[in-house]
Amino acid sequence: MLILFAGAATWLLAASLLGLLDSLKFHAPAFLAGQAWLSYGRVDAARHAAFLYGFGAPSALGLALWLTCRLGRATLAGPGIVVIGAILWNLAAALGVAAILCGGGTGFDYFEMPLSCAWILFAAFLLMGVCALLTFHRREPGFLYPSQWFAIGSLFWFAWIFSTACMVLLFAPERGVLQASTAWWCERNFDTVFLGFAGLGSAFYFIPKLLGRSLHSHYQAALGFWTLAVFGSWGGIPNGAPLPSWIISLGVAGTVLTAVPVLAVATNFYQTARGDMNGLDADPTLRFTCAGLMFWIIASAQQIAGALPGVSVITDFTWFGAAQKELFHYGFFAMTVFGALYFIVPRLLGLDDSAWCPKLLKGHFFLALFGALISGLSLWAAGVGQGILLANPGNSFTDVLRRAMLPARVSLLGDLFVVAGTILFLLNFAGVLARACRRGCAARKERP
């Protein structure tokens, strides 16, 4: 499992470095443009692939595996197979990103990896997923905690959407516009449900546990879970897409109804923490997880707003969508995963929380928080401004784009923060690993 997490963190650095390169291009369009593999379109696709398949999916898998073990009080089934799966996954992801840079991207957002890499990814996922299910089967009898639902849900969702994308987009492509509608649907499910489930599962475990309280309401958690599964999986199709309007309307309805799970989850956590809000700041894991939850609420609200036809007239196809993704990925998902890692890693290595260097940890928190905030807000401002100006056909497109560039360029600062934060985390992580190794060696010497 450690391999999965270590790989994920390194990938995040790779993804954010590519992201940095990406934003740099807006300062000077001609920067590095002479090289085919460093051109904007390829770097942008590679950046997203590195985030989603290098960092996102493996850390979601890692969280699901860990929560299943921990809450079922079971040992991991087939640890060797999981390690093989994790290595295979990382190899395939590296291959895929390289392929995209070489011009092998498929042209579908979120599923840019060529089919050959996608097959390996799916096989690696199956290896790890089957082990997770076997571990789930070994659990102690008794009731299932919400985090377990979320963990199993995220595994199930990934299997379905990824296989759909492989089959219908890449292996035997559908005809015409159907490819677009399927890709939009898969994309929405990847974010809202798959990554959403994994992150929320971790929040449902850590927040009550580290506050030393029990979860306010299991019924409310169940409501949040099922409504997110049902409504979160509808939508993702832009208003005005070349599809029959019933599909678009269904998507808008589903997206708006995700307000139900957002409210259910938010009030549940609020009630759980009520009276002890300061306690939320006491522990690094809690701090990261709570910040992640805040971002989740903001990003979800933005998604709902952007689906309304009155708003989408302005915001569709602008930086607004990029801002939503930034807040969801780097704000919600990455922060939640880091929170979990600060708890999980020392325990996997037989150390305690004091293994982390508190200064690096604090630095990482603020860099990650402000990085996501700055990127999200500046892109948001760029998107709304651009949309309002574009609504008047009298404004020339190029002029509007140039004016929207100023706030969009500020997002470079946010990207820098994220990179710096991730480097701090990796340093800290290396320190913890070194400490664990030293302890292991010392123990071996004593034993003769």
Added chain:
Amino acid sequence: MNRGPLLFLGLFAAMACSWTGFVLGPQLQLGGLAQTNTVVVGDALSQTYPLAEPGQARAGADVYRANGCAACHTQMVRPDDLGSDIRRGWGVRRSLAEDYLFQQPVMPGSQRIGPDLSNFGRRADFRGILLRLYDPRLIMGGSLMPPYRFLFETRKIGFFPSPDALVLPAKDAPAPGREVVPLPEARALAAYLLSLRQDGYLFEAPPPLSKTNALEGAAK
């Protein structure tokens, strides 16, 4: 909620609903779309619509895909009440499902850092596209698009100058005795961009009833 099988069944049902609605449903409705005979904007004779891309355009779609052009360019004109696309001259009507029948892969894009290209073939010319690819700022002053120089080759002028060589202004011109020639990828990409047009009148987008109808367009 305490039983594993029940959890799986619930998840399966939720996913199956969504999948039926968003993957299977559209397939059942649109999977059988076919070419039709119709009138194209500005033309009086009926013709088959949409037309399959000519061979070089097919190759150009691959260049478009490989270089991630869709990261900045959409190919989707929204209806007039959902955006200013048509008023901006990006299309004569909204995009419809039929327009994408022969696209492979379909790359509608998600963000406009550059203009929409659904009907780029209606407003561009071959030489102009090549110049834009070589240096976008030659054509459009403040353009944010990066130059795609790797689609071109600067080489020594042979016995005869190449008829394809770019005509560049003095400050961008190559050294004397040399010329800038588009590589096959650039030519294919330009052919693809020229093939982009969504201009057939269809059931969902009939010709306008006002005086500016198709016949009048043809007369011009």
